[in-house]
Amino acid sequence: MTTIAPNAGQTASPASDMLATVSSDEQTLRVMLKPHLSVRQVLDATDLRVRAACGGLGTCGACLIQTVSGEFNPPTLAERQKLLPEDLANGMRLACQLRAYSDCELYLENPAPHSAWKSLDPTQLYQASGNPAISEHVYGVAVDLGTTHIRLSVWNRQSGRRIGTRYSINPQVAHGADVLTRLDAERLDVQDCLRIGQQAREAIMDGIRDILSRDMGEITPVLAALGKVLIVGNTAMLTLICGNSGDSLYQPENWQSPIACQPTDADAWRQIWRTPHADIDIAQPLAGFIGSDLLADLLATGITEQSQPMLLADFGTNTEIAVWDGTNLWASSVPGGPAFEGVGMRNGLTAEAGAICKVSASGLQTIGDAQARGYCASGFIDAIALLLDKKHLKPSGRFAEPPTEQGFLLQADMPKSAIFASDIDIFQRAKASTAAAMAQLLALAGLKVNELDRLWICGSFGQHLDLNSAFRVGLLPTLPSERISLLANASLAGCEQLLLNPAGPNLLNDIVQRARTINLGGVFEYENRFIDNLRLQPMPIGEYE
Amino acid sequence: MLDAYIQSYNQAVFETDKQAALDVVNQALSDGFSPEDIVFKLVIPAVELMMTLIEKDPDANLAQHFMTAQIAADVTEKMLEKFSKPPEMIGRVVIGAAYGDLHSLGKRIVSGCLKSLMVDVVDLGTNVSAEKFVDTAMTENAQVIAVSAMMVHTATSEKGSLGVRALLQERGLEQQIKLAVGGAPYRFDPELYIQVGADAWAPDGVTAAKVIVDLIREVKP
Numbered sequence: 001m002t003t004i005a006p007n008a009g010q011t012a013s014p015a016s017d018m019l020a021t022v023s024s025d026e027q028t029l030r031v032m033l034k035p036h037l038s039v040r041q042v043l044d045a046t047d048l049r050v051r052a053a054c055g056g057l058g059t060c061g062a063c064l065i066q067t068v069s070g071e072f073n074p075p076t077l078a079e080r081q082k083l084l085p086e087d088l089a090n091g092m093r094l095a096c097q098l099r100a101y102s103d104c105e106l107y108l109e110n111p112a113p114h115s116a117w118k119s120l121d122p123t124q125l126y127q128a129s130g131n132p133a134i135s136e137h138v139y140g141v142a143v144d145l146g147t148t149h150i151r152l153s154v155w156n157r158q159s160g161r162r163i164g165t166r167y168s169i170n171p172q173v174a175h176g177a178d179v180l181t182r183l184d185a186e187r188l189d190v191q192d193c194l195r196i197g198q199q200a201r202e203a204i205m206d207g208i209r210d211i212l213s214r215d216m217g218e219i220t221p222v223l224a225a226l227g228k229v230l231i232v233g234n235t236a237m238l239t240l241i242c243g244n245s246g247d248s249l250y251q252p253e254n255w256q257s258p259i260a261c262q263p264t265d266a267d268a269w270r271q272i273w274r275t276p277h278a279d280i281d282i283a284q285p286l287a288g289f290i291g292s293d294l295l296a297d298l299l300a301t302g303i304t305e306q307s308q309p310m311l312l313a314d315f316g317t318n319t320e321i322a323v324w325d326g327t328n329l330w331a332s333s334v335p336g337g338p339a340f341e342g343v344g345m346r347n348g349l350t351a352e353a354g355a356i357c358k359v360s361a362s363g364l365q366t367i368g369d370a371q372a373r374g375y376c377a378s379g380f381i382d383a384i385a386l387l388l389d390k391k392h393l394k395p396s397g398r399f400a401e402p403p404t405e406q407g408f409l410l411q412a413d414m415p416k417s418a419i420f421a422s423d424i425d426i427f428q429r430a431k432a433s434t435a436a437a438m439a440q441l442l443a444l445a446g447l448k449v450n451e452l453d454r455l456w457i458c459g460s461f462g463q464h465l466d467l468n469s470a471f472r473v474g475l476l477p478t479l480p481s482e483r484i485s486l487l488a489n490a491s492l493a494g495c496e497q498l499l500l501n502p503a504g505p506n507l508l509n510d511i512v513q514r515a516r517t518i519n520l521g522g523v524f525e526y527e528n529r530f531i532d533n534l535r536l537q538p539m540p541i542g543e544y545e
Numbered sequence: 546m547l548d549a550y551i552q553s554y555n556q557a558v559f560e561t562d563k564q565a566a567l568d569v570v571n572q573a574l575s576d577g578f579s580p581e582d583i584v585f586k587l588v589i590p591a592v593e594l595m596m597t598l599i600e601k602d603p604d605a606n607l608a609q610h611f612m613t614a615q616i617a618a619d620v621t622e623k624m625l626e627k628f629s630k631p632p633e634m635i636g637r638v639v640i641g642a643a644y645g646d647l648h649s650l651g652k653r654i655v656s657g658c659l660k661s662l663m664v665d666v667v668d669l670g671t672n673v674s675a676e677k678f679v680d681t682a683m684t685e686n687a688q689v690i691a692v693s694a695m696m697v698h699t700a701t702s703e704k705g706s707l708g709v710r711a712l713l714q715e716r717g718l719e720q721q722i723k724l725a726v727g728g729a730p731y732r733f734d735p736e737l738y739i740q741v742g743a744d745a746w747a748p749d750g751v752t753a754a755k756v757i758v759d760l761i762r763e764v765k766p
Contacts, residue, residue: 395560395561396559396561396609397606421606422606424608425606425607425608428606429607429608519647521647521648527653530611531653534561534608535561
């Protein structure tokens with residue numbers, strides 16, 4: 001949500017983050033409350049959401065929460081209208097109006113039913129100015145359809161107001177059928193392709209409805225006034241959501257050429273979505289192996305409008321990489337493998353509650369301070385860096401002492417902290433293919449690492465990433481940290497710009513015109529670079545200088 | 546004797562430390578050992594040792610296979626340049642990824658090990674037609690065609706190994722040229738190599754080199 005609820009106490013609000021312990025009968029969560037966000041906004045990004053049926057204006061009164069201890073802003077006008085004086089006196093508040101002035105404890109008697117959807121931090125997303133020329137069907141939706149995640153936002157295109165954002169796991173992952181892995185290993189049958197495509201459509205509408213029900217309080221009339229849905233994504237997912245089988249992706253001749261992704265059944269699609277006026281638009285991928293999600297990243301970061309050289313990497317199931325030399329763009333993608341999204345490793349997780357996200361000599365830290373359930377990518381990279389420093393792990397990827405069948409326990413009493421030899425192997429190959437691709441594109445562009453003005457890391461992967469660990473294991477070239485930018489939701493931000501900025505399509509076209517797509521499978525030096533980058537050590541500098 | 550170097554070279558290979566391996570070899574050279582001795586008494590035994598180790602080492606991973614094969618190939622190549630006369634090669638293999646398959650890295654491990662075992666490798670790259678495999682094997686007098694396939698449909702396609710088998714049969718070459726296959730699908734189904742008409746298969750690139758050397762010896766005792 002971009003809208004911050006009007007709040008009488010805002011001027012007195014403290015500047016620092018406060019620690020809140022929020023309990024329901026099911027779970028207890030520890031979260032940092034940001035001074036500019038309400039308790040509801042903070043909880044919307046977690047597994048423990050309050051009930052809600054308005055955009056956080058205090059008009060629905062659904063987000064009741066009990067304050068147990070701590071200092072808070074005084075009740076707002078909205079709360080005094082919605083709550084009985086005795087409830088207020090007993091510490092009952094509306095989460096959308098509530099801000100903490102100290103560390104605090106809160107109790108949520110009736111949390112929202114469990115949902116896979118969470119809100120995104122909107123601070124790095126697109127700022128729209130609105131378009132008065134749009135007079136009917138004013139609502140619009142931007143979607144970033146990834147292999148493992150779906151991110152989306154609903155907008156009033158006329159006013160330029162973002163109504164809400166959400167992200168969730170792509171259901172094809174939840175059902176244990178990682179599409180890219182399977183496209184690689186075996187041909188998906190037509191039924192599988194159609195099912196994955198349909199699931200993605202259902203998931204997107206589910207996310208839209210979650211926003212409308214919680215952030216607007218009405219669904220059907222808004223769907224009827226939905227004028228445009230714009231989807232960016234990787235080529236495989238875009239092909240499948242259009243209702244095509246993945247067959248065209250198997251043909252090597254398609255890998256480097258543009259693949260047309262157009263819905264085969266737009267009318268039926270609109271009918272099922274109950275969005276009769278929605279123009280469902282697929283931002284076309286650059287090539288068979290480079291999706292429009294990379295194009296959206298480039299739009300969001302504005303790299304191609306700069307005169308200095310820059311490198312952009314969007315880590316995911318497929319890692320897409322682009323090098324900009326000031327005039328031209330070199331783009332490619334490599335199989336990051338599941339290593340960067342935590343799926344497929346023995347104790348791998350996406351960045352969700354309970355994921356070990358940071359590891360240092362002093363201990364492990366999990367998301368939401370919940371009980372550790374496994375590693376997300378950033379925690380795993382920290383763990384490898386630490387194991388190397390402590391010489392438990394050698395640069396070859398072998399353990400100094402072969403671990404037992406339970407794996408190497410980073411914390412003795414925590415089975416979910418176990419790391420296995422096969423995890424290291426997967427990671428080595430993923431990081432080597434990425435590092436080699438960066439080096440190869442730089443070489444093609446005639447650039448050296450130290451000439452890069454900026455390195456952009458896109459995708460949720462960068463959210464918790466410790467740069468020093470990434471340098472230590474050789475995942476990223478060692479650059480001064482002020483020249484590295486992390487932009488977690490760049491693809492969605494770019495998609496929003498494409499949806500809302502009238503100049504967006506021209507900017508996109510300009511990027512496409514300047515892009516050269518490189519199929520690294522056909523580049524012999526790439527293989528050498530790949531093998532040279534398999535060792536767990538900082539990137540070989542000699543080659544880059 | 547070379548004994549002092551063997552241990553540190555084997556250690557460097559085990560640690561996948563290419564620079565350390567090259568340092569050992571260069572030291573041996575400057576101490577007066579011949580490039581021939583280094584290859585036949587140091588490098589080749591190390592590759593053979595590695596083959597045995599990798600079969601037994603539960604901790605060995607694919608990344609290590611890539612690196613060890615690369616070290617063997619690089620060191621051998623550097624030494625071969627210094628040989629007083631070209632070495633006698635034990636045979637020749639034509640290798641490539643099957644038609645429709647763009648995965649090139651798997652066969653790198655095989656090529657690296659084969660080169661260090663004194664096998665000539667003709668690498669046709671990726672997406673290679675059956676005709677090209679057989680035509681090249683004929684003109685190059687190769688004893689083995691090795692077809693890598695990383696996807697089920699490229700492994701089982703009529704244009705892949707099956708196509709090579711059909712051409713070998715058609716041209717009456719089945720006694721002179723053997724067919725080896727490898728790649729992920731064969732690991733899932735150990736009987737698959739028979740279905741696609743191959744004479745042999747191997748579960749990993751290092752073992753594949755051994756299997757190919759055995760096939761060469763069948764044809765060219």
